[in-house]
Amino acid sequence: MNKATPKTRAFLTVFLKEVKENLRDRRTLVSAFLTGPLLGPLLFVMMINYALTRELDKAEKPLPVPVIGAEHAPNLVSALKAGGVVPGAPVADPAQAVRKQDADVVLRIAPGYGKAWREGEPVQVELFYDSSQRDANTSVERVTKLVEGYARQQGAMRLVARGLSPGTAWPLQVARRDQATPQSRAVLMFAMLPYFFVITIFMGGMYLAIDLTAGERERQSLEPLFANPVPRWKILCGKLAAICAFSTASLLITLLAFAVVGQFIPAGKIGMELDLGLRFATCVLLLMLPLVVLLAALQSMVAAFAKSYREAQTYISLLMLVPIIPSLLLSFMPIKAQAWMYAVPLLGQNLGIMQLLRGDGVSGEQLGLCLAGSTAAALLAVLVTAQLYRSEKLAISA
Amino acid sequence: MIEVRDLHKAFGAVKAVDGVGFSARDGEITGLLGPNGAGKTTTLRMLYTLMAPDRGQVLVDGIDGAVDPLGVRRQLGVLPDARGLYKRLSARENIDYFGRLHGLPEDLLASRREALVKALEMEDIADRRTEGFSQGQRVKTAIARALVHDPRNVILDEPTNGLDVMATRALRRFMRQLKDEGRCVLFSSHIMQEVAALCDRIVVIAHGRVVADESPDALRAQTGESNLEDAFVKIIGSEEGLAA
Numbered sequence: 001m002n003k004a005t006p007k008t009r010a011f012l013t014v015f016l017k018e019v020k021e022n023l024r025d026r027r028t029l030v031s032a033f034l035t036g037p038l039l040g041p042l043l044f045v046m047m048i049n050y051a052l053t054r055e056l057d058k059a060e061k062p063l064p065v066p067v068i069g070a071e072h073a074p075n076l077v078s079a080l081k082a083g084g085v086v087p088g089a090p091v092a093d094p095a096q097a098v099r100k101q102d103a104d105v106v107l108r109i110a111p112g113y114g115k116a117w118r119e120g121e122p123v124q125v126e127l128f129y130d131s132s133q134r135d136a137n138t139s140v141e142r143v144t145k146l147v148e149g150y151a152r153q154q155g156a157m158r159l160v161a162r163g164l165s166p167g168t169a170w171p172l173q174v175a176r177r178d179q180a181t182p183q184s185r186a187v188l189m190f191a192m193l194p195y196f197f198v199i200t201i202f203m204g205g206m207y208l209a210i211d212l213t214a215g216e217r218e219r220q221s222l223e224p225l226f227a228n229p230v231p232r233w234k235i236l237c238g239k240l241a242a243i244c245a246f247s248t249a250s251l252l253i254t255l256l257a258f259a260v261v262g263q264f265i266p267a268g269k270i271g272m273e274l275d276l277g278l279r280f281a282t283c284v285l286l287l288m289l290p291l292v293v294l295l296a297a298l299q300s301m302v303a304a305f306a307k308s309y310r311e312a313q314t315y316i317s318l319l320m321l322v323p324i325i326p327s328l329l330l331s332f333m334p335i336k337a338q339a340w341m342y343a344v345p346l347l348g349q350n351l352g353i354m355q356l357l358r359g360d361g362v363s364g365e366q367l368g369l370c371l372a373g374s375t376a377a378a379l380l381a382v383l384v385t386a387q388l389y390r391s392e393k394l395a396i397s398a
Numbered sequence: 399m400i401e402v403r404d405l406h407k408a409f410g411a412v413k414a415v416d417g418v419g420f421s422a423r424d425g426e427i428t429g430l431l432g433p434n435g436a437g438k439t440t441t442l443r444m445l446y447t448l449m450a451p452d453r454g455q456v457l458v459d460g461i462d463g464a465v466d467p468l469g470v471r472r473q474l475g476v477l478p479d480a481r482g483l484y485k486r487l488s489a490r491e492n493i494d495y496f497g498r499l500h501g502l503p504e505d506l507l508a509s510r511r512e513a514l515v516k517a518l519e520m521e522d523i524a525d526r527r528t529e530g531f532s533q534g535q536r537v538k539t540a541i542a543r544a545l546v547h548d549p550r551n552v553i554l555d556e557p558t559n560g561l562d563v564m565a566t567r568a569l570r571r572f573m574r575q576l577k578d579e580g581r582c583v584l585f586s587s588h589i590m591q592e593v594a595a596l597c598d599r600i601v602v603i604a605h606g607r608v609v610a611d612e613s614p615d616a617l618r619a620q621t622g623e624s625n626l627e628d629a630f631v632k633i634i635g636s637e638e639g640l641a642a
Binding site for chain 1 (some may be wrong): 446448449450468469471472474476477478479480481482483484485486487491495496498499500501540543544
């Protein structure tokens with residue numbers, strides 16, 4: 001008896017078995033290879049396309065604006081018409097019309113307009129709009145610009161008629177010099193892209209992480225497994241490797257999908273440039289690799305804490321909210337990136353990917369900091385999880 | 399050969415095992431008998447080093463569980479109280495997984511696996527995924543994977559729990575076969591007829607302590623009862639938890 005020569009292939013045995021078993025689970029497959037990696041790009045392309053076409057439409061399309069008292073200012077109205085505004089029938093209650101979104105913006109010209117104009121006195125026109133309707137902002141801006149442009153033009157003509165240079169009224173002129181490149185403009189729009197990558201990794205490994213620890217305990221197979229002559233840390237390593245394999249596959253699929261949909265985003269039309277090609281994908285993959293291990297370990301850790309599959313699912317859903325923090329932080333607070341920030345897991349990846357999108361590239365130092373910081377965090381998480389795996393309670397399901 | 403010396407294990411204030419000691423010899427079936435909650439499962443868990451005892455020693459073929467737990471596990475085939483199978487794997491794949499974790503070479507693994515499939519009469523289910531297996535089919539698979547590395551010592555925690563009469567009889571036959579092959583078989587049960595029918599030696603546990611460690615005949619002689627059931631009740635001091 002015991003003719004076997006014990007070889008150290010436990011790691012590989014566990015890894016291969018977990019991969020094989022989970023390839024047979026439809027829910028895991030769908031989550032890791034379909035919904036997880038493809039939902040992001042799809043959602044993204046829909047969002048971006050919607051936003052872009054809306055912006056483009058608004059800028060070019062005829063804009064219907066109800067005008068009250070158009071008869072008092074025929075010249076102003078025709079100037080507006082020249083700018084693409086289609087004056088509509090007056091409405092009874094402009095405030096109400098705007099609030100009910102019947103119109104983006106309503107223009108009201110006072111009855112005294114003609115008299116005041118002829119006497120050269122300042123007159124007022126009113127614009128009704130609701131700035132909390134983001135949809136309407138472009139329209140409001142367009143009408144405002146047209147009215148102001150008309151006013152300025154008329155003012156200049158009055159000065160000329162009095163023999164004065166129009167420059168006297170405007171001693172200072174601002175010349176805008178925008179330094180944004182087509183790529184950096186795109187960044188504003190794609191600030192959530194790093195989050196999509198993180199979520200994909202998360203979703204790719206989530207079901208495995210739950211199944212391999214909490215699930216195995218709930219199905220009472222962890223105790224027999226631990227009765228084998230294999231140290232628990234080796235079993236854990238095999239399981240982590242299986243989780244990482246699935247989440248890396250998810251990430252690869254999503255990168256590929258982004259590379260493909262990147263072709264269909266009409267970014268060029270609004271003066272943006274978007275490069276989601278091979279070089280971008282390779283850099284993202286490199287930045288994300290330590291994060292893959294870190295997330296696998298964190299998910300396993302949470303699953304080891306939980307008493308049941310369901311509990312693990314709840315905890316892991318909460319954990320999923322953590323990676324959104326740096327993305328939100330960066331999109332709402334204009335932080336100037338400091339070197340140390342690259343060493344913070346998630347934040348570093350976020351900054352790195354934004355750099356890549358801006359077309360600035362990632363420097364060796366930034367890359368090094370990012371990889372070192374995240375790898376250290378990943379190792380720590382693995383060690384803590386290994387410690388949890390040593391607990392006597394872990395194996396016992398009852 | 400399994401030797402257990404003065405084992406103690408407490409969970410908080412509850413002393414689950416409070417000084418258990420016995421030995422199980424090769425070529426014998428040793429029964430661990432006791433009412434529910436007597437500390438049988440906890441004792442066995444310390445034997446296959448899933449738990450560390452607070453005090454006391456476990457020796458399997460002379461290997462100390464505290465010094466070389468992996469060495470102890472290598473000498474043991476274990477059917478724990480929990481017998482979860484991997485339901486997306488077939489019975490054969492379940493067995494192979496444990497064989498590989500024991501480091502068996504592939505050719506030896508295949509021959510051992512097939513021998514067990516035959517001995518446990520599970521040819522018809524061996525390639526089916528274990529999802530939907532009956533209790534008996536599950537126990538067979540779990541036993542096959544526990545014994546795939548040909549261990550000299552076999553530990554079975556309540557092996558006949560939930561089995562019907564036919565499956566129980568087959569399992570008893572199989573345990574006798576293990577004994578005839580010269581192995582040390584240690585199993586726990588709360589069913590005294592089963593223990594009486596199978597065991598060369600009976601270790602009775604109650605309240606975390608060994609209250610008797612004899613052959614069935616010696617037990618009868620010691621208590622002066624001709625009926626084993628009466629003998630057990632007398633030893634344990636109550637009828638609580640014992641099933642006929």
